Amino acid sequence: MMIVEHQNGLLLMRNDHLGERNWRSDDSYKFIFSGYGKSVFQSRNQGDITLDTNHFLILNPKIEHKQLHVTDEKFLVEVNYSLLKEMADQLGMVPIDPEFAFVASKNQQLSSWVSFMKTYFNHRVDTSLNTQELFLDNSMIQLALLMLQYGTGTHQQVLPSIHLPSVLEDVVDALKQSYDMEWTLDDMAILAGVNKYQFAHLFKKETGLSPYSWLQIYRLLKTQEWLRYTDDSILSIALKVGFRNISSYNQLFKRVYGKTPSEFRLSYRKNR
Template identity: 30%
Template sequence: MILHEFPDLTWLKRQIAQGFSNRLGWGNLPLDVEGFPSVIIHTKVSECFRPDIKGPFSFFLNIRGSALCSVDRQTTCINEDNYFVSNRSQLYTLQVEEGTGGAETFNIHFGEFFSESVLNSLVTPTDSILDAGTEKQLSPVVFFNQLHRRDATFNALIQGIITSYTETGFSMLRFQEQLTALLSYHLQQHRHIAEIVNNLPPVRKATRVELYKRLSRAMDVLRSGFCGEIRLDQLAGEACLSKYHFLRLFRMAHGMSPYQYIQHLRIEKARALLAGSNISITDLAERLGFENSQSFSRLFYQRTGLYPTQYRLRAK
């Protein structure tokens, strides 16, 4: 289902505590099964504060504006370029702060049993699926709580959901197919992360995972604030590592330094803005944190082989 408002918080927490045993969604919408249903909350809010919700596996993202999501005592800022992941049964707090201009949320909560069924089918060999028949032998698939960059593939999947229900109405079959495609996409991102974890220093796996979690906190800062000034000691502090160890491990994990990654993010954002808006080159450079339009144009040419004005003409 797709909702255009946040459900009443008291009602929602009561339903979660009871496992949706009455099989009723918000507005007394009948549900096929018990458990937290698959739902997208696509709504515009000027501000909100929704604390300590024990949700299902979820993606938090915004079509416009930014929001804060807190999980395990860590708060992450989610802007229009990223999405954030929380796992089943994790307590999350969602906040859109007053005075920030509000946000248009597009938060995706995957049904309690739906996500596990899909993810298990994606990681289970075909012969094992045939042997198991229709028996439900589901094990939880747990992901890192972190920001993920929204690339063209992800944005196309999101736009496909919006376009389909806007133009032709809601279809449960199509909705489940679209959510399955999103889960498949995210699983590929998770496999890439697993490769990064394995590339960290050859210590115990648990230590590599902990190192990646620390680096991911610094990566979240980079992804949410790459247009501003970010200091090395700030990033190292987020990762709870010394500057030297942070730099070495970051390069090892991502194949570039934090500064190089910031420049990469700025160029990718510039590509999108040049193709999708009429913002001036001077204003674009200022928005992305460059000292002047000349330094921006020079870096853009080095990375793409085109000056910004040339790129815009070709993109149009």
Template identity: 35%
Template sequence: MMYYERAQGALLYTSEKRTEGNLRSDPSYKFIYAIDGNMAYKLPTFDTTLTTHQFVVLNPYDRHQQLAVEQKKFLIELSPSFFQDVSEALPQRDHSLQFPWIVRKHLPLTQWVAFLSTMLHVSSEQEFQLFLDHSFTQLALLLLQTQHPAREIESYRLFQPLIMQTMEAMYEDAQHTWTLDELSSLIHLSKYQYAHVFKECSGISPYSWLQLARLHHAKQALLHSKETILSIALQAGFPSAAAFTQLFKRLFGMTPSVFRANRSNK
């Protein structure tokens, strides 16, 4: 087992395959990454499995339980105050550091984990500790990138510009009921090719990504407007307030009304 603790957070890298007996909650953000084989977790509203290169982010005090680890466990905890400092330094600050419980991929994160793993095995302990100090900031920036669709779209510009083009279309017109035919026609692929490439790149389907974009628009409206939940839901592209509330609660563990009330009290 390898465990490194720094002021910004901690890294755990182990081949232990134990199952946690009970649900737990911790005061940090948790970046859980399937570096080698599958990992199964119980999250607050559902059970899920991460396949190789997929990740999920847990917020402070999110209740969770590790159910199974196939090969190795790779987990990083980040201090909320550190995360907040990094977020506030960005030009497009997100006032809600609340990550949705969705299992996905992000190529820059995959590359970051691969590089960190290499450094872990070739560096002296002192060198690696110094390397971690800088790497935690980079990780926080990459995670914030995945939380904000506009930032995530920009990251695809270099390594998958075609997928970026369809993400941009969905983000800019999230109210539209996009079909695979429409999206694939934007980049001149068959809908089957497009769906496969999108899932390989992002770990989720185009429809799931569209729902995340809608949730982002809705979250911003909850934070910065006094619109009703129904109005916010419809403007973001959801068919009803009930559909919006159901998805929001599944991925954030609270209703939109509770989320808004919690943020207004801070």
């Protein structure tokens, strides 16, 4: 086990105690990366979530959560609230605290950051404390920026762009352009030119989400601007982006953010 503490957070890599742990909650953001197989985590208010190989999850401060299972190695970084908020402010993001979605994601830049950190700490020669401190200063800033750029959340209007195999690119482009239309798995697979089982497997492998979940999350992100800046009813907003009813929209919003659309709207207007 290795724990490296820093003024802006903490980095943990361990190969033991990978089974169920106790509930935890604190004031930091948590970046969790699954490098070797399935990992399962649980939020007290949002349920269970499974990460496949090279998928990541970001947990918000004060979210009660626990580890249920990790395959081979746990890689976790705690990022202090103050650092992430400072980076968000410098990037000119919405003037409220970033809240990340409770979804599994995949991104090559974040995978590369994790790989670099593992290589550095597993193969480093003896270095001075000043050298390690400077390295961590820069690494934590890099991670905070990558989280804000590629982590799905309230600070974004669309899902973060990622490099996809050509067989998926046309489908994702079509979903983005016609997200308010009714899509089936068959529709997507036909557009991709493969059978629906191959398509669903590849889509989940590359994005961390099933095709339908990806579309629903995309729709949900589109609603955030209307919730913030208009007085449109929740029902009209949900229908506008393609949800069939307000119940499915409310349920998804609650699972992703731990609050309802009405609570989201109220918290934004209270804090802006």
